[in-house]
Amino acid sequence: MVSSPPDTSKTTKLERYNSYIRRVNSTKLLQASSKLLFRVTLLVALVLILFFTLNYPPISENPHHIHSKNNLFSSAFYGSGAVWEKQVRHSATPHRPNGFSVLVTGAAGFVGTHCSLALKKRGDGVLGLDNFNSYYDPSLKIAREMLLGKHQIFVVHGDINDAELLNKLFDIVPFSHVLHLAAQAGVRYAMQNPLSYVNSNVAGFVTLLEVAKSADPQPAIVWASSSSVYGLNTQVPFSEGHRTDQPASLYAATKKAGEEIAHTYNHIYGLSLTGLRFFTVYGPWGRPDMAYFFFTKDILQGKPINVYVTQDGKEVARDFTYIDDIVKGCVGALDTAEKSTGSGGKKRGPAQLRVYNLGNTAPVTVNKLVGILESLLNVKAKKHMIKMPRNGDVPYTHANVSLACRDFGYKPTTDLATGLRKFAKWYTSYYGIASRVKKVIRSDD
């Protein structure tokens, strides 16, 4: 018996139908997934655009977006374009005959802010540059920047290691002077983050000098060295001719390196360079990492403070110098700075090379400083007298300022009690606690 082939017509139809359905479904699936993919891509792109728009430069470097929207002089995104260039040019243009055009690095810092304001006030053009790093609370730097903005001073958010940015600024503005105050400050922090000192105080300084030496015209440069370069020197008061080859901290070593580097750039390229050795500068808008500042905070919060004594139990002292005196010294140094002699990276003749102490010439013990704060704040400090940790600190500083006095009439006029009163008044007002500390307010009326 020959069996007939099975009737497959039904199954074939069914299979064809099923395969058709599968194809339709897979096409639908494909379409749906590509739609989904498209939407997800769109969403990711939107998120990325938003992120970069709000955070360029990154938040840590540019917390500024919070307040900058409408203010021409406080909107300082590092960037380019006609508007940005106009802001740069406008800020740097002097408003007095023969006025300077000064690039102030570290403009949102303590000394940088005060100097920028003083220069602007007398009609010089000032352009600020600051990287707004988080060594201490950047919100204080932003507040300083806003203060500068109110006085038509524009601060570019950028780093002194960014040669491209520096070159661009020098292309836009023929700066007559640079007041170079950007640095990694703080003596004791150098043990925690040594490379940040090398990065800012050595590499950053060299980057700036490289750009300055090639600029046409070359600017005259005044920059911040430090009293700490005297290190283990025991001759007092400290004079510029004393030995500075025994730094006690890496911070001091990088500032000393800066002085040697300044010599080299002066020698090879004819750059006019003036180093200022600041002695423990304090005052309103000061640095929260400094003892007088955090002592104030801790005393007001009832927290204990460590007051150092030397290994052999002697009191530690500093030649605390009030900010207004330092500003006068910086301006005096700028006013007496001679022009650089080189151009296009070539020396054309010998140029000025100077170093000056800027101190108060009246050392005060840290213990006495705490006593003044106690009476200003009307709070007894919880003092722990402890041996100074071996972390780069020196026991004593005292400036001889006769050179600065001779060359630009530098004469400090503010004693520690007067200066601290001004600081405490600012501090309590800035942090909104003035009413709690009535004595400070009363004493300044």
Ligand SMILES: O=C(O)[C@H]1O[C@H](OP(=O)(O)OP(=O)(O)OC[C@H]2O[C@@H](n3ccc(=O)[nH]c3=O)[C@H](O)[C@@H]2O)[C@H](O)[C@@H](O)[C@@H]1O
């Ligand atoms: O003169 C300078 O060139 C230097 O002055 C300060 O350095 P410093 O004098 O050590 O200032 P603070 O850190 O405010 O210390 C002031 C004094 O308080 C003492 N101190 C500090 C911290 C502390 O907890 N207790 C304490 O007794 C220190 O030993 C020092 O004698 C600045 O922080 C440096 O950036 C600057 O370069």
